[in-house]
Amino acid sequence: MNQASSTGAVTRRGLLTAFAATAISAAPTFSNAAGFLRGAGDIRRLRMYSGRTGERIDTIYWIEGEYIREAVEEIHLFMRDWRNNKVKAIDLRTIDIMTAAHNMLDTSEPYTLISGYRSPETNAMLRRRSSGVAKNSRHLRGEAADLHLRSRSVSQMARAAMACRAGGVGKYTASDFVHMDCGPVRSWGR
Template identity: 40%
Template sequence: MDQPAAAALTRRGIFGLGAAVAVGVCNSRSAAAWEPAPERTLRIYNCLTGEGFDGVYWAEGRPVAEAMARIDWVLRDHRSDDCHRIDLALLNRLSEMQEKLDSQHPFEVLSAFRSQETNRRVKGAATGSLHLQGRAVDLRLQGRRAVDLYRCALSFGDGGAGCYAKRNFVHVDTGPTRRWMGA
């Protein structure tokens, strides 16, 4: 190993690198925030059915079964009443967004899980939409502009995020990293 490389791998060098990563990439969170949360909460309201969920969906290191079942139902395909397991990573992202946005209002959900039939009827929907897998949600938040939600979604650095400012909603998903502005 050459001298510069060996010097970079000293204890101080490794600590400095870790600190730089923590500060540079995660500047909005303390190191303690990366520990598993003892509880995770979510506030959602389905605009199309009038149903909602406001409570703890994660406790003691695992999902709360009753809460997950309720969330799956609230985020179902309202046209067919088809219900699908909503991706836990998506729920975690929504919970984190609510925390960052510091809002007491629920996310107003316009679309979450979609059946194949419903997806075919949605103008502009991708044939392989992540809505079909329970991995995507279209939403808005009272008192916030769509572009503010979009910026919040972008701050996590991964997953898909689309902003539909004229229609005042954002798309958030747990798929590959993608960004777009819609009409």
């Protein structure tokens, strides 16, 4: 028996397991998205899949007003530039927007991450291939994510993200993904 078990101390894993097992998740409505981002929820959980690396993440990263450092670090690693494995801290506001929008969509399907952090080398390469890649992209700062859900349309995802009133939302219907970032409130695309 380990010391934590014998002394009755609560471990991080035990706490997360207890919260995950007892959490009843009612999907927030569009009308209370801003409240969710200000901390109205007790638990924040992020689920994603990367088709590029085959990795999955399903983590509770915020409990009762506190970010869980280890879980946030796992998100940073997951959202790395998969082309060169460079990692940058993802802005917590972007993570919260992604989570709030996902909750409003009332689906258990994990996001498919198209793009998280982009290194300057990757962004320059993508700019050479496409006119739709910004020179000073928020992806370079760890402030943006491009996401897809099979069970929801680009329009549904964009509406949920825009309801957060907390950053930029880009609709890329032809490419079947939504851009979410923590920059100024704005939207584009169709």
